[in-house]
Amino acid sequence: MQGLINFFKTASVILSIISIVGVIFLFMVIGILNRRINRLRKRYDKLLRGRGEINMEELVSMHSKEIENSEIKLSELENDFKLQKDFIKRSIEEIQNQNNLAVSKIGFHRYNAFEYLKGEMSFSLALLDGSGNGLIVTSIFGRENSQMYAKEVKNLKAVDELSIEEEIALKMAIDKK
Template sequence: MTTMDLSQYTVFITTNLPYILLGLTALIFVALIVFININIKMSRLNRRYKKMMSGMDGVNIERLLVHHVGEVRQAVDKVNQLEGEYRRLDTIASASIQYLGVVRFNAFEDTGSDLSFALALLDGKKNGVVLSSIYGRSESRVYAKPVVGGESTYYLTDEEKGALKKALEKSS
């Protein structure tokens, strides 16, 4: 740079000094506002951080997280244990009698009341048995007919069909 160039700069600065000072003052004022805003946000963040780090009952956040992770692991283990128990009970329940239908009837005209009956007992897969009891004055007889998938390969009487239908309606 030559002396002439520096003198031009000096003249420019001296002639525009009030405007330059005004611009710098405005920049300092904006910087001050930004600084105050950042300081307020940092103060809030610092309070939240201290509160979080103190945890509950003075325990710091690391201990609190380790404790909660342990509790979560115990809960997951318990859920897995309960799921196994659920599967076991579901298997037992599906093989247990869940649906039944009963039809009472009078097998013979010379006996009073509806002392004969047909009873359908079905599990969750609609497998089971239809029991029939025929009551007479001098004797009683009981018949059992297997049911697979809601149907029997044996001939069913109207009363047995009615009992099976009632049991199947309850399974729907």
């Protein structure tokens, strides 16, 4: 027993140092574990989104309800989008139909109707819509008087016989892109 007491007297310094190192090591382990717990707590709080104390079953149930509500809202937005899309399509079709009725092709040809006149005061003007329907207006200028004529055009063809100048104006209108 005396040997054991002598051993402890001589080894007490070494045992104290080992104990101090062990305690420091344990404090380091506690610090590391404390940081891990704090990280887990932050992640858990983020998961709960400030809902306080709640169990995982309630949390999953709440999230599934939120997902269902989001799906319903998404479905409503999708239906609204389809309605808007259909409305826009109809509007575009109406505008295209109206544009087909508007004058979109114009041919204009000036010329001298009589040899004794200069300055190309006579003209033929072809006005066509998108379907190729319209009219040709011709003005013949003379010293004594002027005459105006109008001829109908259907499907890019004149209803009445055309003069050379009127054919030129019609061809110019047809060739417009």
